Amino acid sequence: MTETATKSRQRPFLKWAGGKYSLLDELDKHLPSGGRLIEPFVGGGSVFLNSSKHAEFLLGDANADLINLYQMLAVVPGKVARHARFMFEHMGDAESFAAIRTQFNNQQMDGPERAAAFLYLNRHCFNGLCRYSLSNKFNVPYGKYRAPYYPEQEIKEFTAMAHNCVFMNAGFRRTLALAGSGDVVYCDPPYEPLPGTSGFTSYSAGGFAWEEQVALAEHCFAAHERGARIVISNSGAPKIVDLYHQHGFVIHEVHGRRSISSKGSTRTAAKDVVATL
Known part of the structure; x- marks a missing residue:
C-alpha cells in the first residue's frame, strides 16, 4: 500500500489501548470480503471504520459505556x-475531571451527557486508558494534558457510517451467536500475556481470563461451522498458537507495534498472530 493510501485511513475518535490502526495494512491482507462484518470486541473501531469490503456491520462490546457512546452518536450526535x-472548553483541569468522573460513576447523567462524559474522560485521562474497578467504577486518573484534542472531524466520519451499523452491548458469546453464512467475523480480544509479562485484562469489570480465550476459540469455530469466516488477532503466546491450531486455524505472524519490556534499552517489538478460519 502506498504512503498516500495509508494516510487516507480514517482514525478512530477515541484513544484505545490495543487499537489496530497501525496494523490495518496487515489485517487487510487476511480479512475477507462479505456482506456483513461482525466485531465482538469493537473497541475504538479502527477496523470497521476503514472497511471497504463490507456493507453492514454488527459491532459488539462488553463495555456498556463505549456502546452507549456509539449509540448516542448514531441517533443524537448534536446533543x-x-x-x-462544553466539557472540553470549560472543564480542562483536575478538579473538573474529578467532578465529571464522580457524576459518571454515580450514574447522574442521561444517555447523551454520559456519552459525552465518556469521550471527555477518554481524552483527558492518563494515556487514554479505559479501566474499571471491581465495582465497575471508571478509575483512570487525570492525564494532565495541556489541550486535549477534540476529534470533531473523526466523529463526523463515524456518524456518517453509523446508519450501516448495529451496536450491541454484549459479551462475545451473544455476538458470535448471530454469525452465520456470508458473515465475516473479526475478533480482537484482550491479548493473552506473553510468558514473563502481565496483560491488560480490565477492559470490563470481569476481566478476560484464559478460560475466555478458550471459549472464544470454541465459539468462533462454531460460527465457522455455520458458514462465517473468522479472523482473530492475539499475541504470539505459545498457548494461544496451540489453542488456535487445535481448532483448525491458519496462523499468520505479524509484527505488533507494542513493546514487551518496560525498559527502553531492552524494548523490542512483540510478535503477534492473526489466525484465520
Missing part, C-alpha cells in the same frame, strides 16, 4: 457534541 464541547 452529544454540545455536551462534549
